[in-house]
Every structure is written in C-alpha cells, then in structure tokens.
Amino acid sequence: MAKKVLILSSSLRPDSNSEQLAREAGRGALEAGNDVEVLSLAGRDIRYCEGCMACHRLLYCPIQDDANDLIKKVQEADAVVFASPIYYYDICGQLKTFLDRTNPLYGQPYRFRDIYLITVSADDAPDTAKRAVSTLDGWIRCFDKAHYAGGFNAGGMSEANAVGNHPQWLQKAYELGKSI
Numbered sequence: 425m426a427k428k429v430l431i432l433s434s435s436l437r438p439d440s441n442s443e444q445l446a447r448e449a450g451r452g453a454l455e456a457g458n459d460v461e462v463l464s465l466a467g468r469d470i471r472y473c474e475g476c477m478a479c480h481r482l483l484y485c486p487i488q489d490d491a492n493d494l495i496k497k498v499q500e501a502d503a504v505v506f507a508s509p510i511y512y513y514d515i516c517g518q519l520k521t522f523l524d525r526t527n528p529l530y531g532q533p534y535r536f537r538d539i540y541l542i543t544v545s546a547d548d549a550p551d552t553a554k555r556a557v558s559t560l561d562g563w564i565r566c567f568d569k570a571h572y573a574g575g576f577n578a579g580g581m582s583e584a585n586a587v588g589n590h591p592q593w594l595q596k597a598y599e600l601g602k603s604i
Contacts, residue, residue, distance in 0.1 A: 428535070429453045429604055430501035431462040432494070434508045434519035438466065441544040441587040445578060445597040446507035449542060452601025453505075460601075461497065465518045468494070472521055479528035491525040499529055503538040503573070503604050506560065510545035510577065514555045523563045530566055538604065539564050541575035542597060544587070548579030574600065 431453070433446035443464055450462040468490040479485045484492050498504055508515040541560050543553040557572070564570050578593035587593055 427458045427502035427604060428500065429458045429460045429503045429505065429601075430497050431460065431505040431507065431601075432498075432519075432522075433462070433464045433466070434506065434516050434522065435464075435544075436466045436518060437584065439585060440509065441578065441581050441585065442507040442509050442542070444585075444587045445542050445544065445593060446505065448594050448597035449505050449507070449540075449601035452598040453503075453604045454601075456602045456604060458503075458604060463494070463497070465522060470494075470518070470522055470525060473524040473527060477527075480531065482528070483532060484528050485525060487525075491522065492528075494522065495526050495528060498526060498536060499532070499534045501536050503540070504536050505540040505542065505575075505601070505604075507542040508544070508556065510543050510547070510553060510556055513547075513552065515541075515543070515559050520559065523560075526563070534567060534569070536567070536570055538573035539570055540573050540600060540604075542600065543575070543577045544581055545577055545579050546582035552579055553577035574603075576600065
C-alpha cells in the first residue's frame with residue numbers, strides 16, 4: 425500500500441547538499457510507489473514558538489506565518505523524512521525552530537509513524553550526527569505511535585553543492601527513499 429511521504433529539507437541555501445539528498449530520497453520513495461511531496465523551509469516565514477500554549481486550546485498555532493500549513497502536512501503524512509545540515513554537531517536552527525512549532529500536534533491525532541533523518545556534515549566521523557538524532561528523538565518521543573525509522577549522515581562535505589562529487593550519498597538517499 426502506498427504511503428503518503430513528506431520530505432522536508434531544512435537548509436536555507438538553494439540547491440544545497442541537504443536539498444539534493446532530500447530530492448533523491450523523494451525520487452526513491454516515488455519509485456517505490458508512494459505519494460511523495462518534497463518541500464523546503466527555505467523562503468518560508470517560520471517564527472519561533474512563543475510558548476503560549478494557545479495551540480493546545482486552538483488546535484493550531486496562533487502565530488500567522490508559514491508553519492501551520494507545514495504542520496498540517498506533517499500531521500497527514502505516514503512517513504516524514506527530515507534533511508538537515510549539521511551545525512555544531514546538531515540539526516540546523518531552522519529545523520529545530522520548525523519542530524518546536526509542531527507543538528499543536530501534541531495530543532492530537534496524527535498519521536506519521538516512520539521518521540527519518542538525513543544529515544550532511546563536513547566532519548565524517550561516525551558519530552557526527554549523534555546529537556542531531558538525539559534532538560529528533562526528543563521530538564519523536566512526544567508522539568507515542570511514531571518511531572525513528574533510520575537515516576544517515578553524509579559526511580565529508582565541506583563545500584556547497586559537493587554532493588555531486590559523492591555519488592555514494594546520493595545512492596544512499598535514493599535507497600532510503602525506496603525503502604519507505
């Protein structure tokens with residue numbers, strides 16, 4: 425049965441390494457027969473969560489920006505793939521800000537079960553993305569039916585648009601998408 429797959433790239437740089445890997449994962453998920461949407465946080469107005477908790481009463485965030493539309497897409501997806509550059513050994517601030525803004529989903533019905541993370545870093549040590557996975561796991565733990573389904577860190581990419589020189593990472597992203 426086809427899944428509804430949302431792939432969200434959080435790099436703000438156009439055609440970034442993260443975005444290219446997100447698109448490649450999307451290609452794999454589409455070829456596996458899924459309904460796929462690949463989106464980017466770039467160019468979107470997503471403000472910080474103010475911690476007002478009004479979202480629990482309203483069932484949406486009262487901040488008028490682009491987050492509510494994306495939150496709805498996350499809520500309606502069966503699987504979500506986040507793609508992020510690694511900054512200081514963690515997910516980028518844009519993705520963390522967006523995850524904070526998904527607070528209206530807490531305690532509400534949601535479809536997502538499988539959560540994936542693709543990260544990109546200059547450092548190619550095996551544990552480079554450890555904190556990034558931990559950060560995402562903290563978000564996942566708020567949703568009893570969801571779990572971390574996998575991912576990888578594309579290390580050794582210290583230059584913009586370097587992923588074209590690393591076909592193994594493009595292949596890995598494609599295979600991740602295909603496995604959904």
